[in-house]
Amino acid sequence: MKVYIETYGCWLNKAESQIMRDILEEHGHTFVNRPEMADIIIINTCAVRLETEQKMISRIKELSSLPGKKLIVAGCLASARPGLIARIAPNASLLAPGAIELVHEVVNSANRLVLLDYLSRTRLPRHRGGITYIVPIASGCTGSCTFCIDRIARRKLQSYPIDTIVVHIRDAIRRGAKEVYITAQDVASYGLDIGTNLVALLKKILSEIPGTYWIRLGMMEPHMFMKMEAELISIYRDERMYKHVHLPLQSGDNRVLKLMNRRYTAEEYEYLIESLRDVYPYLSVTTDVIVGFPGEDELAFRNTKRVITNISPDKVNIARYGIRLGTPAANMPQIPEEVKKRRSRELSILCREIAIKRNRMLLGDEIPVLIIGKNNDQFIGRAWNYKRVVIKDSTVKVGEFVNGRVIDVTHSSLIVKVI
16 A cells, blocks of 8 residues: 655654654555555654644644545654544544554554554664664653653653664664664663663664764753763763753753752753863753743743853754643643743844854864755755754765864854865
8 A cells, every 4th residue: 555654743753753664664565755645644743832733633634634545643642632633533543652563553454443552662763775864762751841741642761672772773874874863752761661771872882883973862851861971971072972962951940940840950950061061162052941831930031041141052942831731730820922922032032142152163163074965055964063064065975074164154054164
């Protein structure tokens, strides 16, 4: 049969769509690029934000209206909102993130199936060519944040065995991958359920897989990173590690952090970034902030701006808090929407100014770059610290490592000339 997959959300979701594709291809199914051409439509959903859920619902309605198609709703929304999906698309099958390895059974079934149980994970995506290999190392996390619906959608932590991960990364490098994205709901929680940890995994990858490639670590909870801080800082010395961390702050106010049930203080977070930057001054820091969380008054918001100014992150993902039914924060007194919008605008202006200043620190410097793609007459790359690079030079090739000089910057990119 002809299958169409539409994927939303994080790198973990993208990797899980790839696993489903691998399984279905092994059973003889082919893939098409448009839903109108397919017999089977799979939408792999995201539920992290309210506006994302609303987008997913609208798209599910559109896809379910196509005649003669079997619709499978997979991903976090299938697990978090099965009743809602059943109302808007009563004929759609549901496939939770923990059950994706049963996708073939759902495709072949003559009946509507609802598979929301969590099974042991045995499959990782195979490398399908290209310079980037995305490898999920775990699903679920150990946190209990009061705003998060993902803990409902993905539930318990499930980690892949170290040897399985290493085998797949080694194969990807042999096949030409130049960068490896290690992803999970919380990369730093890896292995707690199977008696190991992220440090052990990284040491095994770096010691047993030779070659020229760069590793990007996905999002890590700060309190989990702190438990391995010294060892991880040491591992980052390896030239194959992108000098980049994604550590969500969420709020710079301790009272709000407590309401969020985050397991660190603003001071601890600042110390962590300071410790990293003491060793790696040009380390690129990505963080996340929620504005307008229940209980965030003007003082709390000013505290967040102060912490952001102090840590000077290179990129900030700003989200206005949205009610997620089933989470504790949904029952707290809410902040007016106009206040959230104003705070979001203020913080966005601040973060843009900081990003430009951080990028200007590299003006005139010679840096290593991996060419990852082409956009019209420009090549797009990643610097050694994962910053986006733009190169206008017809002599470079995708997948090539080059040295370049930073000749200009924007808030989001380094403009580089190859030398």
